[in-house]
Amino acid sequence: MAISNRHPxxxxxxxxxxxxxxxxxQERREASLLSEIREAIFGAQDGLTSVLAVVSTVSGATHQxxxxxxxxxxxxxxxxxxxxxxxxxxxxxxxxxxxxxxATEAKEVEExxxxxxxxxxxxxxxxxxxxxxxxxxxxxxxxSKNVLLKTMVEKELGLAVEDDANALRGAVVMGGxxxxxxxxxxxxxxxxxxxxALWVSVILSGAMLFAxxxxxxxWTGRHWLPSGLEIFALGAFAGIVGYFFGTLLPAALxxxxxxx
Numbered sequence: 001m002a003i004s005n006r007h008p009x010x011x012x013x014x015x016x017x018x019x020x021x022x023x024x025x026q027e028r029r030e031a032s033l034l035s036e037i038r039e040a041i042f043g044a045q046d047g048l049t050s051v052l053a054v055v056s057t058v059s060g061a062t063h064q065x066x067x068x069x070x071x072x073x074x075x076x077x078x079x080x081x082x083x084x085x086x087x088x089x090x091x092x093x094x095x096x097x098x099x100x101x102x103a104t105e106a107k108e109v110e111e112x113x114x115x116x117x118x119x120x121x122x123x124x125x126x127x128x129x130x131x132x133x134x135x136x137x138x139x140x141x142x143x144s145k146n147v148l149l150k151t152m153v154e155k156e157l158g159l160a161v162e163d164d165a166n167a168l169r170g171a172v173v174m175g176g177x178x179x180x181x182x183x184x185x186x187x188x189x190x191x192x193x194x195x196x197a198l199w200v201s202v203i204l205s206g207a208m209l210f211a212x213x214x215x216x217x218x219w220t221g222r223h224w225l226p227s228g229l230e231i232f233a234l235g236a237f238a239g240i241v242g243y244f245f246g247t248l249l250p251a252a253l254x255x256x257x258x259x260x
Contacts (some may be wrong), residue, residue, distance in 0.1 A: 043177035052185040076182040084175030117142040190242035
């Protein structure tokens with residue numbers, strides 16, 4: 001006889017309100033954390049690949065550690081400020097656009113509540129509810145303008161009326177992860193001759209990229225191996241292309257009559 005692993009179905013009315021509040025708070029906190037993890041992984045990946053490409057290019061072109069370090073640190077500082085400012089302005093502008101859209105929906109709820117209720121009923125019907133059930137649910141939601149507004153905004157626009165996203169925090173996470181990760185391809189040039197440092201830089205960067213991809217699979221649900229190899233391939237491509245551009249660029253400039 002097969003044993004079912006399904007949990008017993010508990011009627012909704014039997015769930016404790018305090019437990020539900022705590023449970024939802026925890027899930028929302030986890031969703032916010034995943035957003036910051038995404039920003040950190042994106043910033044670190046960009047810091048590794050872009051700075052690896054820079055130091056590989058300069059290394060192949062000059063074979064001089066000083067020039068490599070100057071270019072690497074300059075790219076790192078520029079990237080930190082660029083990524084942080086870009087993330088801050090992007091998040092802030094997005095929130096302002098969302099707030100304007102929410103204000104438009106709030107005006108509709110206030111001035112044309114029947115239209116707002118009909119829209120909610122129609123969207124619920126599109127999602128699978130029978131028409132009578134959709135009209136009944138929309139009518140119940142419309143007894144509170146605030147609940148009706150939140151439902152419209154979430155279903156019609158895919159937005160949240162209350163969003164705890166922090167533009168400044170996102171900027172710090174993005175810029176900080178870029179800067180920390182960018183040090184990985186630079187540090188070998190502080191300790192080793194240029195030729196050896198190039199290979200160590202590429203290997204360390206590749207290992208770090210692979211580790212980030214494998215770690216990312218913990219939240220994406222993908223297998224860790226293809227997830228790690230995907231980001232590793234991107235970094236390897238950046239390093240190889242950067243080195244060859246650095247090797248070929250001096251010759252191309254020489255042919256063009258530009259002195260080295």
